Amino acid sequence: MVQTFYRAARDMGFRSTEERKVHHLRISLEEDVESKASTGFEDVHLIHRCLPEIDPEEIDLKVEFLGHTFKAPLFISAMTGGAPEAKMINANLAEAAETLGLGMCVGSQRAALENSGLEDTFSIVRERAPKAFISANIGFMELPRLDEKNIELLIKMVEADALTIHLNALQEMLQYDAKPSFKSLKSSLESLVRSLDIPVIVKETGCGISSEDAAFFEEIGVKALEIAGLGGTSWSAVEYHRNLRMGKMDLAKVAKTFWDWGIPTVAAILEARSGSRLPIIASGGIRTGLDVLKALVLGARLGGLALPLLRPAIEGPDRLSSFLKNIIEEIKIGLILIGAKKVEEASEKPFILTGLMAEWKRQRDLIGRKRISPGTLTSVIKEESLDQ
Template identity: 55%
Template structure:
C-alpha cells in the first residue's frame, strides 16, 4: 500500500474507532434559537424539501460531505453512500482524489459512486496542495475519470501542518484558483475541513471566481485529533502534543455561516458537526443553502447503503418537523424565518459586526 492509500486507510480506521470529535468547543447551534409557531398553518404531507444548487435539483437540502477514496475499503463505503444519496435525491462529494492522480488504478474506488448514482450531483475533490502542484489538465482529467459534475478543493492548513508527510507551503492558492476557473467549465467549490471560513477569506475566494463555498466549521470531526492518534501510533510524541494543543481549533460552524454570509452571497454549504435535522434547519436559517454530513455516515456506510439511508431519512424527518414548528412549507420559507442568537455566537457576531437577520 502506497503512503497516500495508507494515510486514507488510517483516517477511516481512526474515525470509525476513536473519539475524533471536538472536546471543548461546539458548533454554536445551541446559541441559535428558532421561533416556535403554535399556529403553523402548514400541512406535513405538502412540505417541500427540494432546493437548487449550482443548477442541480436536490430533493432535500443536504449533501454527503467528502470522506474517503483511494484504498480497497473505500469502494464499499463510496458505493453505499452513493446508493443512499441516489435513493434520497441528494448530492455527494467524493474523498480526496490525490490517490487517483498518483495512481490511476485507484480510480474505481471513486468512480463506483457514479456507477451507483446515475442522476445525482457528485463532486470530485482535491486538496490545495494538488492544486499547487498538478497541471490544470490533470485536474480536469480527474473530474472526467470519476464522472463528476464539479470539483471541490479543500483547504486544510492545520491538518496538513500536523501530518508528518503534509505540506507547509500555503502561498499561491488564490492565483491558482483564478487560473483554474478560467480553464474549466465545471463549477469549482472550495471547502474547509473543520476549522471554518472567515469573512475575509470568503471575500478573497469569491473574488477568485469560485462558484460555491463549504464552510466546514469547528464542532464535529477534529482532524488535529485524528493526527494526534496517528502521531501516537507512530511514536511521534512531539507532533502528538502539537495536535493535542490544536484539537479544538477553528471557527464554530454556526459562526462560520454568518461570517461567510456577511461577506458574499454565493452558494454555501454548511458542515462540521451537523448531527440532526434541527441542525440542518438552523444552518439554513442562518444562510446556508445545503447542509453537509460526513462522520455520522461513516459507520453506516461501512455496513450497508440501507443503514446510510435510514440515518438520512431520520434527519429529513427532523428537518420536516422543524419546518412545521416554524410554519415553513418550503425550504425558501424556512430560510426567511427570524432567529435569536444568544451566548458566545451573539458575542462573536456583535464583535465582528456580522450580518444578522431579525
C-alpha cells in the same frame, strides 16, 4: 461488518497516500476524533409557531444548488476514497445519494492520480449514482503541481458536476509525512477557477471560513462554499492519534494543542453570509435535522454530513438510507414548527441569537449583505440583514 473492514484494512500493505487514507478511516472509526468545542447551534433559537396551518404532505423539501435540484437540503460531504476498502463505502454513499436525490462529494482523489489502480474507488460513485450531483475533490496543496490533464482526469473519473477544493492548512502542518508550502496557492486557485467549465466549490475541513476569505473566494469566481466549521470532526484530533500510533510523540503533542482550533460552525455560516453572496453548505458538527434547519434559517443552502454517515455506510445501504431518512424527517417536522412550507422560506424566518454566537456576530460586525435568492444564481438580488 465494521470489524470485517478493520481486519481488511490492517492486512493490506499500502504506500504513502493510500496508507494515510486507511489510517484516517480506521482512526475515525476507532478513536474520539470530534471537537470538544461547540458548533454554536445551542445559541440559535428558532421561533415556534403553535398554529402552523401546514400539513406534513404540503412540505416541499426540494432545493436548488448550482443548477441541480436536490430532493432534500442535505449533502453527503467528502469522506473517503483512494484505498480498496473505501470502494464499498463510496458505493453505499452514492446509492443513498441517488435514491434520496441528494448531492455528494467524494474524498480527495490524490491517491488515484498517483495510482490509477485506485480510480475505481471513486468511479464507483458515478456508476451507483448516474443522476445525482457529484463533486470531484482535490486538496489546495496539490494545485501548483496539477496540470490540465490531471484536472481533466479528476473530473472525468466521477463525471463531476463540480470540483471541490478542500483547504486543510492546519492538518497539513500536523502530518509527519507532509511537507506543506502555502505560497502561491491563491493565484493557483484563481487560475484553476477561471479555467474550468464546471463550478468550483471551496471547502474547509473543520476550521471554518471567515468573511474575509469568503469575499476573496467570491471575487475570483468560486461558486459555492462548504464552511465546515469547528464543532464536528477535528482533523487535528485525527492527526494526534495517527502521530501517536506512529511514535511521533512531539508532533502528537502539537496536534493536541490545536484539537479545538477554528471558527465554530454557526459563526462560520454568519461569516460567510456577511462576506459573500455565495450559496453555503453548512457542515462541521451537523448531527440532526434540527442542526440542518438552524443552518438553513441562518442562510445556508444545504447541510453537510460526513463522520455520522461513515459507520452506517459500512454497515450497509439499508442502514445508511434509514439514517438519512430520519434526518430528512426531522427537517420536515422542523419546517412545520417554524411555519415554513418550503426549504427556501427557512431563511426568511426569525431567530434569536444568544451567548457566544451573539457576541461573535457583534464583535465581528457581521451584517448580512445582498444575497442570491434561493434556487438561482442569476435571479434578482435582495437586501437582507442578519439582525433579526
